[in-house]
Amino acid sequence: MDGMNFRDLYERRLDIVKEQKEKTNRPVIGTFCSYAPFEILHSFGVIPVRIWGESGNLHKADALLQTFICPPVRHLMALGLDGHYGFLDGVVLSYSCDAVCGLYNIWARNLRPGFSHLISLPYMEIDEASAYTTAEFGNFIEKLESFAKKQFSQESLERSIALYSEARSLMKNLYLLKKKGFLVSYADIHAMNICSQTLPVEIFLPELKKYVKTVEEEARRSRKKLKILISGSVISDASLMDFIEEIGGDIVADDACTGLRLLRNVIPEGDPLQSLVKYYLTMPRCSSRADFPSRKASLIETITDFDIDAVIFIHQKFCDPHLSDHPFLKKILDDMRIPHMQIELEGDGFTGQVRTRVESFFEMLERR
Amino acid sequence: MTEGKKTTKRLHANKSLRKIITDFYADAHRAKAEGRPVGWIPPMNGLIELFYSMDIHPIFPENWAPICAAIGTNTNNFAYAEKKGYSGDLCGYFRNNVGYALDGIQEANQPLDGLPKPDFLISFGAGCIPTMKTFQVLCDHFRVPVFRADLPQIGLEDIKDHHIQYGVIQIKRLIKFLEDLTGRKFDIDRLRQAVAYTDEACRIWDEIMDARRAIPSPFSAAEIGIMFVMVTRHGTKIAVDFLQDVLKEVREKVERGEGVIPNERIRLFWDNIPLWYNMKLFNYFEKWDAVVVAETYTSAWTLRMNPDKPLESIAYKSLVSYPLVSCVSLDKRIELIKKAVKDYKIDGAIFHSNRSCKPISMGQMDIMKVLSEELNVPGVMFDGDHMDAGKFSMAQFQTRIDAFMEMLSERKRI
Numbered sequence: 001m002d003g004m005n006f007r008d009l010y011e012r013r014l015d016i017v018k019e020q021k022e023k024t025n026r027p028v029i030g031t032f033c034s035y036a037p038f039e040i041l042h043s044f045g046v047i048p049v050r051i052w053g054e055s056g057n058l059h060k061a062d063a064l065l066q067t068f069i070c071p072p073v074r075h076l077m078a079l080g081l082d083g084h085y086g087f088l089d090g091v092v093l094s095y096s097c098d099a100v101c102g103l104y105n106i107w108a109r110n111l112r113p114g115f116s117h118l119i120s121l122p123y124m125e126i127d128e129a130s131a132y133t134t135a136e137f138g139n140f141i142e143k144l145e146s147f148a149k150k151q152f153s154q155e156s157l158e159r160s161i162a163l164y165s166e167a168r169s170l171m172k173n174l175y176l177l178k179k180k181g182f183l184v185s186y187a188d189i190h191a192m193n194i195c196s197q198t199l200p201v202e203i204f205l206p207e208l209k210k211y212v213k214t215v216e217e218e219a220r221r222s223r224k225k226l227k228i229l230i231s232g233s234v235i236s237d238a239s240l241m242d243f244i245e246e247i248g249g250d251i252v253a254d255d256a257c258t259g260l261r262l263l264r265n266v267i268p269e270g271d272p273l274q275s276l277v278k279y280y281l282t283m284p285r286c287s288s289r290a291d292f293p294s295r296k297a298s299l300i301e302t303i304t305d306f307d308i309d310a311v312i313f314i315h316q317k318f319c320d321p322h323l324s325d326h327p328f329l330k331k332i333l334d335d336m337r338i339p340h341m342q343i344e345l346e347g348d349g350f351t352g353q354v355r356t357r358v359e360s361f362f363e364m365l366e367r368r
Numbered sequence: 369m370t371e372g373k374k375t376t377k378r379l380h381a382n383k384s385l386r387k388i389i390t391d392f393y394a395d396a397h398r399a400k401a402e403g404r405p406v407g408w409i410p411p412m413n414g415l416i417e418l419f420y421s422m423d424i425h426p427i428f429p430e431n432w433a434p435i436c437a438a439i440g441t442n443t444n445n446f447a448y449a450e451k452k453g454y455s456g457d458l459c460g461y462f463r464n465n466v467g468y469a470l471d472g473i474q475e476a477n478q479p480l481d482g483l484p485k486p487d488f489l490i491s492f493g494a495g496c497i498p499t500m501k502t503f504q505v506l507c508d509h510f511r512v513p514v515f516r517a518d519l520p521q522i523g524l525e526d527i528k529d530h531h532i533q534y535g536v537i538q539i540k541r542l543i544k545f546l547e548d549l550t551g552r553k554f555d556i557d558r559l560r561q562a563v564a565y566t567d568e569a570c571r572i573w574d575e576i577m578d579a580r581r582a583i584p585s586p587f588s589a590a591e592i593g594i595m596f597v598m599v600t601r602h603g604t605k606i607a608v609d610f611l612q613d614v615l616k617e618v619r620e621k622v623e624r625g626e627g628v629i630p631n632e633r634i635r636l637f638w639d640n641i642p643l644w645y646n647m648k649l650f651n652y653f654e655k656w657d658a659v660v661v662a663e664t665y666t667s668a669w670t671l672r673m674n675p676d677k678p679l680e681s682i683a684y685k686s687l688v689s690y691p692l693v694s695c696v697s698l699d700k701r702i703e704l705i706k707k708a709v710k711d712y713k714i715d716g717a718i719f720h721s722n723r724s725c726k727p728i729s730m731g732q733m734d735i736m737k738v739l740s741e742e743l744n745v746p747g748v749m750f751d752g753d754h755m756d757a758g759k760f761s762m763a764q765f766q767t768r769i770d771a772f773m774e775m776l777s778e779r780k781r782i
Contacts, residue, residue, distance in 0.1 A: 123493020
């Protein structure tokens with residue numbers, strides 16, 4: 001798309017946060033996973049920032065992490081050691097996988113943030129989970145009260161929820177526009193997803209509104225392409241996304257750490273904390289959650305809703321949850337007669353080998 | 369397994385341990401034959417006490433995996449898992465257990481007659497990802513009743529009442545599930561008894577481990593197999609009786625001043641899971657008169673249970689066993705290791721950087737740094753894998769260890 005898009009904001013996102021911190025004196029807390037309740041942090045005046053980065057020099061992390069740890073975790077540690085996130089006042093982890101839990105611990109130990117907290121959300125959709133999660137969020141709130149030297153406010157949480165809900169609804173709208181054929185590149189959507197978890201929501205929301213309006217007004221449709229779903233954990237390589245869309249794919253949906261999973265459900269009306277608990281517990285499952293039947297159901301739903309022609313798994317080497325799920329997901333797709341391929345990234349980004357494999361996959365798809 | 373990789377064991381208790389291992393699996397087959405339910409469950413939690421108190425035989429796939437590695441059937445199981453599309457980078461326990469359950473179980477001539485198929489499964493959101501995913505595969509494959517449960521991943525120092533209560537309420541639901549399955553009533557007094565046995569086993573375990581503080585140490589990591597009763601026979605008198613015998617033998621050795629080797633000179637700490645297919649490595653250090661006198665893995669059982677609060681006790685046990693050895697709380701783990709290094713008068717630490725276990729391996733560099741900087745105890749790290757011999761190089765191990773041991777020998781001489 002011409003004119004405004006999120007890629008520029010994505011590039012400048014950390015600088016914008018730093019400026020905001022300087023200007024408003026709001027504390028900034030880093031999050032390692034999409035299950036960290038942004039709304040709670042925001043209700044305390046905190047700017048929540050997703051700790052994120054593309055593949056780069058992983059070896060800087062070698063003094064702290066073994067090479068059989070997945071590339072994104074090694075890369076984030078390298079960014080941390082390089083001082084990219086030196087402006088954070090704290091970090092929060094909502095336990096996802098073992099590697100990120102290790103990263104959180106090693107980060108806290110070596111970079112010594114002023115605040116660190118681990119939230120342990122349920123892995124299973126079971127009857128007892130709701131009361132437990134309420135208590136776990138309550139525990140988090142107590143810690144934030146002493147960190148921010150502020151009392152928890154229900155009204156403030158309601159306001160934060162309203163802002164994030166509005167943003168999510170517009171973001172979902174953008175996926176729906178793309179599905180209808182509006183010309184939006186997935187790399188832009190990806191940049192938007194990361195900005196939604198990095199920029200203060202007060203800054204993100206107006207930008208998002210502008211963006212959606214531009215897309216709608218331009219009303220340019222893309223030529224007919226194959227509708228692709230990408231599936232994996234941390235998918236951050238924009239050049240790979242662009243390449244898939246250049247050679248005949250249209251990435252209309254994702255099953256990844258950031259993206260549709262956070263947008264499918266809305267935070268229900270009612271008591272704000274309870275509503276938030278419900279949202280985080282019923283969000284379509286990430287592979288690290290143990291509830292496979294529920295993950296299977298949401299994948300099938302996405303494939304059907306977005307009329308998916310093919311799936312590209314973008315996996316990270318050594319990723320236990322996704323590599324363990326892969327045979328299961330392949331079987332589901334085979335049963336649905338949806339073609340699929342797997343790319344396993346080793347931390348060196350979009351290489352020639354990956355390019356060749358994606359090309360062959362599309363050649364195969366075109367021959368069908 | 370080839371004879372050359374078997375460890376040299378010196379405790380007499382190993383003779384009765386062999387019988388305990390054989391009996392455990394024979395009992396499982398007997399239970400199956402008699403129509404008593406067999407449940408496959410994840411390791412290191414308080415459900416074992418509940419099972420034994422309800423005459424249900426537990427099977428721990430994670431305990432089966434080391435047996436496969438020791439006997440050598442692991443490579444077949446790995447091949448089966450690979451054929452089904454499971455990546456070779458996944459944890460060896462996962463690949464072995466998945467390969468075994470999907471295909472290996474059909475093979476004739478299994479060690480210990482193999483595992484009886486489960487009548488039900490407990491699928492957990494807890495512990496490490498590979499354990500969770502193992503049960504995902506098992507639940508899909510065996511098509512038996514599944515009890516789904518969840519446990520917080522929380523550091524020891526952060527356990528709050530709501531974490532315990534979350535465990536308790538699920539245990540109550542499990543009791544109902546098991547009552548329906550077996551048609552038998554749960555008896556809380558039998559659970560109290562089982563909890564009392566576990567408490568006693570943990571107490572004796574600590575005494576046995578304490579006895580290793582003696583110089584010379586009465587036994588080394590080569591005898592780590594005694595842990596079998598802590599994994600499979602908690603909640604029973606079998607564990608208590610066996611550990612009492614071990615304690616008696618160990619104490620007698622201490623009284624006689626009898627060490628593992630005639631002239632113990634260097635005391636070592638071992639971090640991470642052993643290489644189950646090559647336990648002989650624990651004897652490798654003996655040529656420098658060195659003995660591995662303490663390990664991280666054996667500390668998973670340092671806990672107390674209260675028979676007056678049996679449900680809370682088994683919930684607590686379920687919460688703590690995994691964080692005690694993993695990276696859920698690195699600070700706590702470092703604290704425990706520092707204490708062990710001081711208590712056991714450790715001269716050097718061996719770190720097995722284990723491709724099959726990220727939760728235990730992550731943070732090893734930090735631990736090594738702390739020991740060296742704060743306690744002046746040097747460490748060495750080697751690459752390995754607790755299940756897969758293909759990911760371990762003896763040549764690399766020797767190069768690393770030999771240089772390290774020469775350095776330690778030199779330090780001790782000065």
